[in-house]
Amino acid sequence: MTQTELPELGFLSLLRYIWRQLTSMRTALILLMMMGIAAIPGSLIPQRISNPIAVRDFFAAHPTRAQWYDRFSLFDVYGSSWFSAIYILLFISLIGCVLPRTVEHFRAMRAEPPATPRNLNRLEQHQIFEGNGTELAEATRWFKKKRFRIRQGMQDISAEKGYLRETGNLFFHLSLILILIGVGFGSLFGMRGEAIVNVGERFINVPTSYDSLALGKLTNDLNASPFVIEVNDFVATYNPKTNAATDYSMNVTTTDEDQVREQLVKVNKPLTFGDTRVYLQANGYAPIVTVRDSTGSVVFQGPVTFLPQDGNLRSIGSIKVPDANPQVGFVASLLPTYQRSESDGGISVYPELLRPKMLFSVWSGDLGLDSGVPQSVYRIDTTEMTNLGLGSLSVGETFQYPGGTITLEKIIPWVNLQIVDDPGKSYALFGGIAAILGLIFSLYGRRRRIWVRINGTQVEVAALSKNNAPGLEKEIAELVAHLKGNA
Amino acid sequence: MDKSWAYISNYSIYVAMAIFALSFLAHAFETAFAVRAPKNADTTEGTLLTKTLDYGRTEKAARVATVLMVLATVALAFGVIARGLSNGHVPWGNMYEFSITGALTFVAAYLVALRKYDLRWLGLFISFSVLLTLGTAITLLYRDSAPLVPALKSTWLVIHVVAAIISGGIFLLANVVAGAYLYLENAESKGGRPGWAFRVPTLDVLDQLSYRLVAFVFPLWTFSVIAGAIWAEAAWGRYWGWDPKETWAFITWVAYAAYLHARVTVGWRGKRAAWLCIFAGSTFLFNYVYINIWGTGKHTYSGL
Ligand code: HEM
Numbered sequence: 001m002t003q004t005e006l007p008e009l010g011f012l013s014l015l016r017y018i019w020r021q022l023t024s025m026r027t028a029l030i031l032l033m034m035m036g037i038a039a040i041p042g043s044l045i046p047q048r049i050s051n052p053i054a055v056r057d058f059f060a061a062h063p064t065r066a067q068w069y070d071r072f073s074l075f076d077v078y079g080s081s082w083f084s085a086i087y088i089l090l091f092i093s094l095i096g097c098v099l100p101r102t103v104e105h106f107r108a109m110r111a112e113p114p115a116t117p118r119n120l121n122r123l124e125q126h127q128i129f130e131g132n133g134t135e136l137a138e139a140t141r142w143f144k145k146k147r148f149r150i151r152q153g154m155q156d157i158s159a160e161k162g163y164l165r166e167t168g169n170l171f172f173h174l175s176l177i178l179i180l181i182g183v184g185f186g187s188l189f190g191m192r193g194e195a196i197v198n199v200g201e202r203f204i205n206v207p208t209s210y211d212s213l214a215l216g217k218l219t220n221d222l223n224a225s226p227f228v229i230e231v232n233d234f235v236a237t238y239n240p241k242t243n244a245a246t247d248y249s250m251n252v253t254t255t256d257e258d259q260v261r262e263q264l265v266k267v268n269k270p271l272t273f274g275d276t277r278v279y280l281q282a283n284g285y286a287p288i289v290t291v292r293d294s295t296g297s298v299v300f301q302g303p304v305t306f307l308p309q310d311g312n313l314r315s316i317g318s319i320k321v322p323d324a325n326p327q328v329g330f331v332a333s334l335l336p337t338y339q340r341s342e343s344d345g346g347i348s349v350y351p352e353l354l355r356p357k358m359l360f361s362v363w364s365g366d367l368g369l370d371s372g373v374p375q376s377v378y379r380i381d382t383t384e385m386t387n388l389g390l391g392s393l394s395v396g397e398t399f400q401y402p403g404g405t406i407t408l409e410k411i412i413p414w415v416n417l418q419i420v421d422d423p424g425k426s427y428a429l430f431g432g433i434a435a436i437l438g439l440i441f442s443l444y445g446r447r448r449r450i451w452v453r454i455n456g457t458q459v460e461v462a463a464l465s466k467n468n469a470p471g472l473e474k475e476i477a478e479l480v481a482h483l484k485g486n487a
Numbered sequence: 488m489d490k491s492w493a494y495i496s497n498y499s500i501y502v503a504m505a506i507f508a509l510s511f512l513a514h515a516f517e518t519a520f521a522v523r524a525p526k527n528a529d530t531t532e533g534t535l536l537t538k539t540l541d542y543g544r545t546e547k548a549a550r551v552a553t554v555l556m557v558l559a560t561v562a563l564a565f566g567v568i569a570r571g572l573s574n575g576h577v578p579w580g581n582m583y584e585f586s587i588t589g590a591l592t593f594v595a596a597y598l599v600a601l602r603k604y605d606l607r608w609l610g611l612f613i614s615f616s617v618l619l620t621l622g623t624a625i626t627l628l629y630r631d632s633a634p635l636v637p638a639l640k641s642t643w644l645v646i647h648v649v650a651a652i653i654s655g656g657i658f659l660l661a662n663v664v665a666g667a668y669l670y671l672e673n674a675e676s677k678g679g680r681p682g683w684a685f686r687v688p689t690l691d692v693l694d695q696l697s698y699r700l701v702a703f704v705f706p707l708w709t710f711s712v713i714a715g716a717i718w719a720e721a722a723w724g725r726y727w728g729w730d731p732k733e734t735w736a737f738i739t740w741v742a743y744a745a746y747l748h749a750r751v752t753v754g755w756r757g758k759r760a761a762w763l764c765i766f767a768g769s770t771f772l773f774n775y776v777y778i779n780i781w782g783t784g785k786h787t788y789s790g791l
Contacts, residue, residue, distance in 0.1 A: 025752040029745060036741035036770075043734040050728060078729045183727070192724070268643075268721045279724040420724045428726065432713040439706040 022089065023096035031090040038086050042077030045069060049076070091180060098173040105166050112151040113160035116451045120462035123451075125476045131459035135483045139452040142482050148450070156453035161446075165466070168441025175438055178431030186424030188218040198286050198303050198414045202230045205273075205419065222421075227273045228255040234413045236283055238351050243311055245351070250280055250415055275421050282416040284308045284315055285334055287358055288409045291321050299323045299404070305414055306334045307378045312348040318380045319360075320367050324404065327367045329380040332360035334411070346392075355394075356411050362388040362401045448472055450479065459483060492573035497625075499566030500587060504621050506559035511614035513552035517545045518611050518683045549607055556614060560598060563591050563621075579648045585775075586624035590617045593656035600660075604696075608687045612663050643718030650711035654704045655771055658743075661700035662768035665761040668693040672758060694757055697764050698750055705743055712736050735774035742767035 021027060046054035055075050059066040066075075073080030120126055139157055143150050148159035193213035197203045205226045207213060215221075233251040238244065250265040256273050265271055271278040286303040293299050299321055306317030319330040337350035338357035346359050365385030368375065375381065391399040393408040448465040461480055465472045567588055571578040578584040597613045600606055672690055674680050680687070687693070715736065720726040727733060746763045749755040755763070 025748070029748050029753055032741055032745040032748060036738045036745065039734050039738050039741070042729055043731040043738075047729065050730060268718075270721065270724065277724065279722075281724070418724045422725070425720065425726055429713075429717070432716070436706055436710050436713065439709055443702045443706060 019096065022093050025097075028090070028093050028097060031086060031093060034086050035090055038077070038083050041074055045074050045077075047075060047077065049078070087180075091177065094173055094176065098170055101166075102170050102174070105163075105170060109163050109167075113149055113158045113449060115151065116153060116156040116158045116453055120451055120453060120460050123462040123464050125461075125463040125472055127461045127476070127480055129459055129480070129484065130457055131454065131483065132457070133454070135452065135459045136454055138483055139479070142479060143450075155455065156451060158449065158451050160449045162448055162466075164441045165445030165447045166442075168438045168443075168445055170438075172435050172438030172442050175431045175434035178434065179428050180431075182424040182426070182428030182431055184424065185427060186216070186422040188216045190216045190420070190422045190424065191219050191222060192418070192420045192422075194281065195417050195419065196284075196305055196414050197229070197231050197417055198305070199231050199234045199412050202228055203417060204228050205276075210419075227257075227276075229271070229278065229417070230254075231415060234283060234415050236351070236413075240350075243350060248280055248283065275423055277420050279418040279420065280415055281418040282308075284313060284414055284416075285336065285353070285356075285411050286414045287317075287332075287334055287411050289319055290407045290409055291319070291324070291328065291404060292407075293324055293404045299328075303412055303414075305377070306332070310348070311351065312336065313351040314348040317378050318376075319406075320369070320380065322367055322369055326364050326403075328404065329363045329367050329382070329385065330360045330406065331363065331380050331382065332358055334358050336411075353411055357392055357394055358408055359390075359392045360406075361390050362406075364388050364403060446471060448475070450476070452479075452483075492569050496566045496569035496573055499562050499569060500621060500625060503559045503562035503566055504618060504625075506555050506562060507614050507618045507621070510552050510555035510559055511611065511618060513548055513555055514607075514611040514614055517548040517552055518608070518686075552610055552614075553601070553607065556594065556610060557598060559614075559617075560591070560594050563587070563594070563617075567591050579644065579652075581628075583624050583628040585648075585652070586620055586628055589652050589655055590620040590624070592653050593617060593620075593659060596653070596656045596660055608684075609660075609663065609667075612667075616659070616663070643714055643721065647711055647714040647718050650707050650714060654708040654711055655775065657700050657704040658708070658739075658768050658771050661697045662765055664693055664697040664700065665764040665768075668697065668761045669758065669765075672761075690757070694760065697761065701743055701746060701764065701767075705747065708740060708743065712740055732774065735770060739767060739770040739774060742770050 046058055048055050058069075058075075069075060073082065077083055117123075136155075136157060139159075140150065140152065143157065143159040146161070148161045149163075150160075151158045191214065193210040195203055195210050203209055205222060205228070207222060230253040231250060232253060235247075235249050236245055237247045239246050248267050252263050252265060252271070254261050254263055254271065254273075263271060265278070265280050267280060270280070284306060285308075286305045288303045289301070290298055291300040300319070300323065304317055304319050306315035308315045313336050315334045315336075317332055317334065319332060321328040321330075333346070335346055335348040335357050336352060337348050337354040339347055339349045339355075341347045346357065363380065363382050363385040368381050368384060388401050388403070391401065391406075393399050393406070395408055395410060398405050398407040446465060448463055450463040451461070453460045461476060461483070463472055463476050567578055567584075570584060570587065578588060594613060594617050597606065597609060667687060668690060671680055671684060671687060671693070674684070675690070688696075715733070716726040719728070719733070742763075746760070746767050749763055750760055
């Protein structure tokens with residue numbers, strides 16, 4: 001295009017030009033390949049949505065590289081503007097391609113098949129033989145029996161079959177749009193949160209019960225009514241040889257709109273409250289301890305959630321006693337099946353509570369709870385504190401330190417519940433099913449045209465298949481045999 | 488765990504490997520001696536050669552090779568089933584089990600296809616690939632029979648994994664064909680096929696065959712990905728989380744969609760299409776090998 005031609009290219013025709021480019025097959029192919037390639041970095045670089053801790057570690061290990069990665073959203077690939085740009089363009093291209101084709105296909109389906117071309121001998125399947133004049137009628141019968149759509153001429157028939165292929169193809173592409181709508185709907189109007197609940201305690205579905213809660217961009221409250229889950233019992237079984245978990249089950253009493261039910265939750269069997277589902281996500285232990293001051297009065301009592309560190313549920317946690325004077329804290333680890341190891345000290349060799357032991361150090365001073373800086377419940381900042389010694393406790397034992405005592409009463413399990421509401425998932429599922437059905441028709445369907453023409457006593461048969469679908473040869477042989485058999 | 492079934496399973500796998508090795512030798516013999524290359528003949532026309540060459544010479548070897556393949560497959564199937572019995576669950580709990588089941592579907596796909604097409608020229612590659620897979624599995628990936636981790640206890644495991652393994656077997660078969668295409672295309676452009684490859688169909692047939700294989704399993708792969716999403720929803724509370732395994736399943740899906748588009752809508756054929764097919768197949772292999780063993784994420788069932 002030369003300079004002088006440019007001004008003539010008006011705004012509208014420019015738009016039309018861009019649209020035509022965007023919806024061309026070549027662009028669709030390029031966008032598809034770009035989509036595949038764009039998905040790669042997110043599987044090799046840790047992502048914030050799935051593994052925030054690994055991202056933090058990456059920042060610590062390679063600060064400059066991490067900054068550059070971050071500039072290109074490489075830690076949030078699937079939410080990044082460039083990834084979105086690719087799939088949005090792809091879907092615009094898809095819509096621009098599929099909608100006109102749908103309209104066209106709809107018309108073609110109701111129109112007659114195209115007329116018989118003059119030169120049949122150029123087609124892939126072509127035969128001529130001597131007939132007796134009844135062939136046209138016989139062919140019509142045969143086509144009708146095989147449910148071809150036909151166009152009857154004076155001396156010829158044009159028959160077509162296999163529109164389902166195109167229908168399936170359009171159906172498939174349209175259902176991809178439905179999947180995208182489902183995914184988008186879920187992320188805008190859904191919610192997802194987690195809560196740790198000790199066995200024997202209750203979870204009430206209100207925002208304050210959650211340890212973490214993420215609402216969709218257009219969600220402003222929990223979607224479900226405030227149901228209650230009381231965790232009565234939790235059992236995990238392990239394989240004694242590999243120490244891997246073999247099964248989890250959790251017994252709960254749920255209250256939902258005045259309906260009280262006993263239910264059993266397993267890993268692949270979540271609880272359902274309307275659209276909200278509750279999953280059993282993880283488990284761990286919480287020691288119940290009693291801390292007394294030097295006068296013997298209780299300054300702290302209750303379960304403290306410990307965080308598992310390995311497959312044998314070695315867990316760490318902290319017991320903070322702000323009501324003691326001065327304040328006291330215990331930096332502790334809990335070993336469900338305690339064993340001494342030469343190199344690592346106390347370790348756990350099995351995830352069940354076979355020989356539980358709590359090891360800890362005692363600190364006194366300022367716990368820093370009033371400083372305003374948010375603190376991990378599992379750790380204590382001991383910079384302002386003095387160490388009063390080390391201790392270890394089995395269940396039922398009491399340890400004395402300068403200024404008080406601590407008793408390990410009992411160890412109870414806790415469960416981590418994941419509470420999810422995804423209002424888009426049924427659309428996505430529906431789209432997925434429709435996509436498979438559409439694909440089956442699209443890829444297994446055979447669209448072909450067959451023509452029969454009579455010329456004096458000569459019978460001419462020819463056929464054409466789209467996409468070289470196999471089997472046409474056989475079909476033609478069948479038709480010809482039928483016509484000859486009746487001759 | 489039932490020790491004796493585990494023992495029987497291992498034993499069957501070794502027996503299968505021995506028979507596959509014999510089948511490989513028979514195929515090699517057949518490939519080497521089936522066709523005597525005519526001197527100075529125009530070797531670009533596969534059909535021409537059928538007239539000038541005598542297939543009867545090694546028909547016996549070919550039959551023996553195929554019979555051995557069937558026997559080996561039966562032994563392998565027995566080994567896979569026995570593995571399942573020893574575990575008390577379907578034998579898809581770790582990478583060793585995925586591999587032996589994958590090898591089984593790969594060779595079974597070949598044997599089924601053999602009933603319809605003359606694919607015996609592929610037998611050499613097939614027996615070799617299966618031997619390699621089983622050898623790697625039993626030496627590097629072997630783990631004692633063990634119960635499943637809880638998230639794997641689901642009927643969706645059976646459905647999702649069966650679909651994925653079958654798709655994988657056929658994707659790899661398509662890759663073998665596309666690889667054969669590229670090799671022979673190169674050979675022919677340099678003057679002619681090597682003698683052993685006279686029997687292999689024409690380039691056009693190979694080109695179509697790899698497309699047919701992909702078009703045939705693409706819906707199944709789509710189904711496998713969706714079944715995985717349904718399972719993930721039940722087990723983890725989300726149907727899609729861009730976990731590395733999921734991401735690569737998606738990449739494979741998109742790559743094959745691109746391949747189908749390139750062929751059907753843009754009209755790619757031959758070399759370019761074969762390369763794209765091989766690229767798409769590599770994403771599947773990458774997912775299986777790299778992400779299973781070294782990847783992080785929720786799909787860490789390799790047992791390694
Ligand atoms: C998410 C992206 C897309 C996916 C996964 C996808 C997938 C597919 C598949 C699997 C086929 C079947 C190929 C065959 O018949 O062998 C196909 C065919 C086709 N697609 Fe797409 N497609 C996508 C986007 C698009 C776009 C953007 C366009 C238009 C610009 C398009 C237009 C077509 C056309 C025209 C056919 C040919 C159907 C035929 O003649 O048989 N597709 N697509």
